[in-house]
Amino acid sequence: MTELAATTPLYHDDSYLRQFDAQVVAVAERAVALDRTAFYPGGGGQMADHGALIVDGRRLPLARLRKEGEIIWHELAPEAGDPPAVGQRVAGEIDWPFRYHMMRTHTALHLLCGLIFTNYGAQVTGGQMYPDHARMDFAMEGFSPALVADIEASVNQAVRERHPIKVYQLPRAEAMQIPDLIRTKINLLPPDIQQIRIVEIVGVDLQADGGTHVRQTGEVGGVRVIKTENKGKLNKRMEIALVDELEQ
Numbered sequence: 476m477t478e479l480a481a482t483t484p485l486y487h488d489d490s491y492l493r494q495f496d497a498q499v500v501a502v503a504e505r506a507v508a509l510d511r512t513a514f515y516p517g518g519g520g521q522m523a524d525h526g527a528l529i530v531d532g533r534r535l536p537l538a539r540l541r542k543e544g545e546i547i548w549h550e551l552a553p554e555a556g557d558p559p560a561v562g563q564r565v566a567g568e569i570d571w572p573f574r575y576h577m578m579r580t581h582t583a584l585h586l587l588c589g590l591i592f593t594n595y596g597a598q599v600t601g602g603q604m605y606p607d608h609a610r611m612d613f614a615m616e617g618f619s620p621a622l623v624a625d626i627e628a629s630v631n632q633a634v635r636e637r638h639p640i641k642v643y644q645l646p647r648a649e650a651m652q653i654p655d656l657i658r659t660k661i662n663l664l665p666p667d668i669q670q671i672r673i674v675e676i677v678g679v680d681l682q683a684d685g686g687t688h689v690r691q692t693g694e695v696g697g698v699r700v701i702k703t704e705n706k707g708k709l710n711k712r713m714e715i716a717l718v719d720e721l722e723q
């Protein structure tokens with residue numbers, strides 16, 4: 476079998492792309508590889524997209540997405556019927572309400588991460604997004620109720636301030652000079668990655684990141700801290716949920 480070319484990740488350049496056209500480059504059982512895709516395959520704590528491929532007017536729902544090396548596989552749901560053939564043109568349709576919610580949540584987590592570091596000097600040790608909430612773990616000794624209220628207020632203040640979010644590539648050597656990126660451990664990225672994708676919430680947070688984000692922080696809507704949990708002496712978990720709009 477000849478080696479497949481990397482799938483072009485359209486979501487890296489345009490996170491607002493909900494529909495796209497592509498060509499089938501490989502089919503393995505019920506999984507389809509395309510030359511390009513706007514489906515986010517999951518990773519970095521962000522859940523994979525949902526949606527369907529459209530082939531000759533037929534709607535083929537996806538069961539899941541999978542990234543193997545640089546190839547993104549679109550696995551068809553059982554009810555989708557036969558997969559398309561190699562060479563066929565298809566359209567992709569992203570489940571936009573789900574994805575947009577993930578984008579808002581992902582940006583909210585970066586706000587949380589940037590603000591907790593700036594205000595308390597605490598680093599993130601992990602994080603995960605779910606359909607209706609998200610969690611993030613911090614190297615902190617504790618979250619008092621006053622601290623939690625303060626953190627929630629500072630995130631919501633940054634939402635109100637509508638900070639723009641910029642996405643760009645930096646050469647690895649250049650990225651290695653930026654303190655904010657060093658703190659998020661970009662040195663742990665595989666050495667063959669020479670161009671680093673940066674997500675910058677202007678004035679708040681700067682990270683190497685492969686996920687999808689909103690264009691400015693106002694789109695987050697707002698956040699509420701729904702739970703905190705002690706996961707160890709220097710490991711505290713915070714769970715947040717989105718709110719659609721803040722009281723002014």
Ligand SMILES: [Zn+2]
Binds near residue numbers: 519581585682684685
């Ligand atoms: Zn991220």
